[in-house]
Amino acid sequence: MIRVEQSTNLKAKPPQGELGFGKYFTDHMFMLDYEASQGWHDARIVPYQPLTLDPAAKVFHYGQTIFEGLKAYHGSDGRVRLFRPEANIARMNRSNVRMSVPELDSELFLAALERLIEVDAAWIPSEPGTSLYIRPFVIATQALLGVAPSEQYQFAIIMSPVGAYYPEGINPVRIFVESEHVRASVGGVGEAKTAGNYAATFMSQQTAKESGYTQVMWLDSAQHRYIEEVGSMNVFFCIDGKVCTPALSGSILAGVTRSSIIQLLESWGIEVLERAITIEEVYEAGRAGLLEESFGTGTAAVVSPIGELCWRGEQLLIGDGRTGALSKRLYDTLTGIQYGTVEDRFGWMRETGLQGIIRSDIME
């Protein structure tokens, strides 16, 4: 089914301590083409290579493109596992539907992930906190300027060994609450993982960075009151002994980490309320000393404690700006499951059958 063309020109692998995020790419990539008359076809693994596209390709003009992000982990037992790939595949197909892109065959998608990881197994880093980040994406390739869905697409999977998100241990971040610009709105494409949603955040993100904040917290587009997400993460609050997170209203991404965190908390007997949360409520709870913790969740950081918010110039310290106990416990448990040191009672980890390579010289 999947043809493999081995690269004859393997790249030097970067030192594990210098991986960063999405800077280095493995030797191979997966590709699959779509043509209206043929459907998806020509599944292949080829040497990592540039894409050659007509300048009129629709992706450049009308932004018809979708991506996903998931990770493979080199377990402490040396076995390589994927975290919930089925969830990412299902979400990609939901995004495809929203963006008028033909759906992908889930089984072929999963087979492609596994085969590609096998071919580039030597690229899976082994140092604590590192992982292999996997980026599937689809782009509209038809060279036609009519404003309508493309009749040709290319689906690709590229992979990047990534460094530890917290090289010096889990650490709270400072978040800027955006009260003017918005990321998405109900009825729009905010719940699809499509490229345009990200470029739309750059301006606010730059402003936040310049003022010393790591990320932007987004509010709803209609009233600028309801909390949506934080950068590329979903967000949770612990208020007066209760955990809550914005409901999936249609404008936010249904994070795979978010759903895992909810399941974990519920397995510990902690109820999670998925509901509308206003920024006023969070500030009131904070001022009253009832805002115990807040954290973001996402594939990149897993759990990212929030130490401080700034909304309309007013700063709010959360939990003295330190990592809360629940955030820490969630981070330790979820990363433990991912690296195989904590029992996976949820069936989240998918065995690849691969034995990771631990020799440090492979990556240095």
Add this chain to the structure above:
Amino acid sequence: MIRVEQSTNLKAKPPQGELGFGKYFTDHMFMLDYEASQGWHDARIVPYQPLTLDPAAKVFHYGQTIFEGLKAYHGSDGRVRLFRPEANIARMNRSNVRMSVPELDSELFLAALERLIEVDAAWIPSEPGTSLYIRPFVIATQALLGVAPSEQYQFAIIMSPVGAYYPEGINPVRIFVESEHVRASVGGVGEAKTAGNYAATFMSQQTAKESGYTQVMWLDSAQHRYIEEVGSMNVFFCIDGKVCTPALSGSILAGVTRSSIIQLLESWGIEVLERAITIEEVYEAGRAGLLEESFGTGTAAVVSPIGELCWRGEQLLIGDGRTGALSKRLYDTLTGIQYGTVEDRFGWMRETGLQGIIRSDIME
């Protein structure tokens, strides 16, 4: 300043009767690169050719891209003129700012347009209603998956000879009013001409098409009441002797045709109210027999009369479904200015100094 590499392999030109829109491209394209350390550099006209990009290029993942659309016309006097290129250049730079893309030098941009048209002058069609559609666009090319603005960009201009929009004369269209999905919201990127805004409209557009409507009319994201735009056009209504159009609220594109139509109307002593317009108001006016005309405006169609709306299942016929007198007068005047048969009292047409080629064999 602008280096020119002539194509040695000129393409066959399509028959003028089969041009369509954005299907055929000329022999050359303009290119300009950006590198954080160098700024915009290496302005060049090269043979029309594919773009070769790393699969990790930010345009594919985060949609940082902007485009413009304008036309050159072969006048009835044989002279080739551009319609308000300065307005498109200014809008492109406003879009760039919103999308965190470095601004372009306006003079170089204009020089590039003029030089490229000169090189491909033989591609400017001469039949009535045809024109040379010009598509400048910028894409983020840096191969890095961090969610932040690119440090490398490519700017390009491609050109396509396009057919008459109304081969059988100006004709009203049927419009589907979208009451669930939204295109953009205030605080978002709706007023930037960025790719993601267009993919976001495909699903609604497909639904509309399947029900026999040509385009979608968008309502505001907060209340689904205020009229925004129609497809890739701004929209006007003539209600009880007054002309109105949605104000530039921040979520709609500031159309160059829109601004020209407003100036034309005002020069005729007809006041145009730029204000908030609800769909209820339009329906009420329609039911009361006070909705005289409605039309869309944009570079592609210039003026597109609206003959019928469908909102929440209720159909509304406008002006008996026929082209209104004002729509017709605006269309005739503006296209007359563009083709040089009506005096250009506004200084909109920019002479290129080129004499168009009228020999029909050139294009067939």
